[in-house]
Amino acid sequence: MTANKFLSRYFLIFATYCFSCIYAYADNHGGTFGLHFSNGKETGNSDIMQRYTLTWSFNKKWLESNRGYLTGRWEFSHTRWQLYLQEDNTGWALNPVFRYVLPAKNVYYFFDAGIGVIKLAHRGFEQRDLGSEWLFEDKLSAGVGFGERFELALSWVHYSNANLASVNDGASMFAVNYALTF
Template sequence: MDVTLGVGQSSESEMVYRLGLQWDFQRSWWETSTGRLTGYWDTAYSYWQGDQTSSNHSLSLSPVFVYEFAGERFRPYIEAGIGVAAFADTEIEDRDLGSSFQFEDRLGLGVRFGADQDLGLRVIHYSNAGLKNPNDGVEVYSLYYRMGF
């Protein structure tokens, strides 16, 4: 199990703080001298600190695929995933998410170093995919640190 701490800003200028737990897939595919494809399950709690409106909270669960490039001390990687999230409130500043249920799409890049540590950047988009109107959606741009236990 790994723990991730993240801090970022939403497209609505809210500060977003994220605490996550990850479990590796325990599998890899397409292993070559260049790298390998692997992944993990990510579950997280996020606190959205509002400027204009009250704060919000969300819980999420996502499978995330990671392409890790080969390296000895530093192993750069890219990641992508699509999962689900539940928000306590459907409003984030001026945006109306339309429902508490949201899809969580993510893209990220980072570097692994030391014994099971990561540092990276990530963008996450939340949207209900048009299942309910309105569907304003929101993005989060964040820096994160991940440590294995």
């Protein structure tokens, strides 16, 4: 078993163990810590993406009003792409993500935006050259939270080297996200 496959398989088990006994910060929609699971596909292609993310909140609120507030969190994720024309690719990312929360009765709505960095196993992505193994990961998502523990969202994630390398084919993914928060 390769190191990437080992890390991919045991990441979720380790994360669940680490965060299973943490008490929730009750006033924070989306919890203090979370486990996010994403399944998606590349735009214009049929490559499958799976993303496993640990999140931890900034535990701060800005721009509070009677409609909502701005908050944020850190995301540490492992992403795996099942590619058809070449060996699968994997990556580890760290992103600060800002979230605008709109609380409602028994649910809350949210919009996320963030830009971070990702380190890929190799820079090739099907027949495209991403130009580097180090890329920027841009993320936009919108979703709904149910109660204090569960979220469902749709996201768009874009990978690019921002023209810092001579080649920058880039890749974009659409995904459905499921989250369990603590």
